[in-house]
Amino acid sequence: MPDSNExxxxxxxxxxxxxxxxxxGLTYDTPLISGGLVDSFSMVxxxxxxxxxxxxxxxxxxxxxxxxxxxxxxxNLVLEFL
Amino acid sequence: xxxxxQTKKTYTDQLDxxxxxxxxxxxRFIHSSQAADIEVEFPAGSVTKKVINICANNYLGxxxxxxxxxxxxxxxxxxxxxxxxxxxxxxxxxxxxELERRMTEFLGTEDTILFPSCMDAxxxxxxxxxxxxxxxxxxxxxxxxxGDGIRLCSAMHDTFKHSNMEHLEEKLRLxxxxxxxxxxxxxxxxxxxxxxxxxxxxxxCEKYDAMLLxxxxxxxxxxxxxxxxxxxxxxVHGKVDIITTTFGKALGGASGGCVSGRKEIVQMCRQKARxxxxxxxxxxxxxxxVLKVLDLLNESTELRDKLEQNTLLWRKLxxxxxxxxxxxxxxIVPVMLxxxxxxxxxxxxxxxxxxxxxxxxxxxxPNGQARIRTQISASHNTNHLLKAIxxxxxxxxxxxxxxxxxxxxxxxxxx
Numbered sequence: 377m378p379d380s381n382e383x384x385x386x387x388x389x390x391x392x393x394x395x396x397x398x399x400x401g402l403t404y405d406t407p408l409i410s411g412g413l414v415d416s417f418s419m420v421x422x423x424x425x426x427x428x429x430x431x432x433x434x435x436x437x438x439x440x441x442x443x444x445x446x447x448x449x450x451x452n453l454v455l456e457f458l
Numbered sequence: 459x460x461x462x463x464q465t466k467k468t469y470t471d472q473l474d475x476x477x478x479x480x481x482x483x484x485x486r487f488i489h490s491s492q493a494a495d496i497e498v499e500f501p502a503g504s505v506t507k508k509v510i511n512i513c514a515n516n517y518l519g520x521x522x523x524x525x526x527x528x529x530x531x532x533x534x535x536x537x538x539x540x541x542x543x544x545x546x547x548x549x550x551x552x553x554x555x556e557l558e559r560r561m562t563e564f565l566g567t568e569d570t571i572l573f574p575s576c577m578d579a580x581x582x583x584x585x586x587x588x589x590x591x592x593x594x595x596x597x598x599x600x601x602x603x604x605g606d607g608i609r610l611c612s613a614m615h616d617t618f619k620h621s622n623m624e625h626l627e628e629k630l631r632l633x634x635x636x637x638x639x640x641x642x643x644x645x646x647x648x649x650x651x652x653x654x655x656x657x658x659x660x661x662x663c664e665k666y667d668a669m670l671l672x673x674x675x676x677x678x679x680x681x682x683x684x685x686x687x688x689x690x691x692x693x694v695h696g697k698v699d700i701i702t703t704t705f706g707k708a709l710g711g712a713s714g715g716c717v718s719g720r721k722e723i724v725q726m727c728r729q730k731a732r733x734x735x736x737x738x739x740x741x742x743x744x745x746x747x748v749l750k751v752l753d754l755l756n757e758s759t760e761l762r763d764k765l766e767q768n769t770l771l772w773r774k775l776x777x778x779x780x781x782x783x784x785x786x787x788x789x790i791v792p793v794m795l796x797x798x799x800x801x802x803x804x805x806x807x808x809x810x811x812x813x814x815x816x817x818x819x820x821x822x823x824p825n826g827q828a829r830i831r832t833q834i835s836a837s838h839n840t841n842h843l844l845k846a847i848x849x850x851x852x853x854x855x856x857x858x859x860x861x862x863x864x865x866x867x868x869x870x871x872x873x
Contacts, residue, residue: 417608417615417616417617418616420615420616421617421629421632424614424616424633425632428632
């Protein structure tokens with residue numbers, strides 16, 4: 377099973393590469409959706425990235441804006457389905 | 459009556475918030491035809507003012523062209539005013555089908571279906587041709603109407619960074635397992651005036667077996683050597699699977715739009731696209747006007763050539779005057795001011811000086827990217843442009859922004 381810190385690092389890097397146009401100082405706790413960085417469309421691709429990367433399936437009802445609102449929460453969600 | 463005080467307050471609170479944020483949109487009443495010189499009543503109730511219009515989508519100056527008006531009069535006499543029907547009941551005249559055939563020829567596609575607007579074309583096309591097994595991958599800056607159409611469709615939606623082909627390729631790989639893939643772009647982006655890299659898009663889509671959709675609303679009629687649009691400009695005319703475009707800009711400026719492309723896709727739209735099925739047919743007079751526009755464009759490239767010359771001159775004049783503009787070649791020329799209030803102040807002062815140009819700021823453009831968007835037309839003559847630059851310089855001097863860098867403007871006015 378992947379290490380939780382390693383996973384957070386991977387997810388943060390994906391979010392930075394994908395959504396942050398400049399050095400935006402993102403951290404594990406930066407609000408992504410409520411902070412306006414990631415919209416609901418982009419959440420779909422983030423979910424797909426996680427599913428392919430960690431070979432899991434996250435049910436749609438669990439992929440809520442709240443559950444995806446920061447890297448820590450996302451990593452916790454992924455861990456549940458590993 | 460269920461419109462209680464509380465219900466009313468729900469709306470007045472929201473409207474107040476829009477006003478307080480400085481985002482309340484007000485119409486300006488034009489007392490003349492659409493042209494380079496127009497007569498405007500603004501604010502409402504004031505005496506009308508003659509101004510030079512540099513914010514219309516009237517790229518070819520055809521909105522008020524005498525031959526188009528004549529054709530519309532003739533069309534009115536022979537085909538009447540309205541059809542009182544959707545297309546598939548009793549709303550299709552011979553001229554509707556003729557326009558579809560002519561647009562197919564013009565765009566180098568297989569077939570075309572008319573919609574009441576390009577907004578409707580974009581709203582209807584995705585749901586008609588895709589389902590939950592499919593994916594749409596769109597540029598992050600595509601027009602709002604494409605975003606709305608994508609939302610109405612059950613296909614998965616992903617985005618790629620604006621004009622970033624490497625990022626698009628990553629997304630095409632990521633979604634390789636999907637049944638159908640559609641890559642979505644504007645041909646010309648309306649806020650920055652830049653063009654999609656259509657040749658590279660065609661290549662990538664072929665490589666990954668994805669369809670390519672391009673909204674050519676700000677390109678049809680004048681981009682490319684004969685005005686066929688961005689595919690012609692990039693040497694891939696006839697290779698784009700789906701083109702949506704409007705008759706509400708360069709192609710006469712009245713209304714209406716279409717989806718043009720692969721035969722089966724057009725057929726699917728005719729069976730399933732809801733804005734086609736449940737909205738009235740385009741008025742016959744509009745069809746007559748667009749048919750004449752196509753005649754004019756087939757006869758000569760004079761108007762698009764004039765537009766190209768005007769655009770070159772306008773970009774040169776602004777640059778030499780010391781304004782910061784978005785580089786490019788299209789007649790959409792954004793004059794960058796970065797600060798929202800500055801953009802509003804400059805727009806207001808230009809209007810006082812007889813120049814009608816609108817400021818754009820967040821949320822229409824990204825925060826810190828406020829600008830005056832100017833749009834050049836073939837109906838402008840050199841005197842219009844020289845007068846306009848003279849007034850721009852006068853206002854630019856007042857705000858001391860000429861020859862200043864982005865950082866200097868931001869330092870003085872904020873972002």
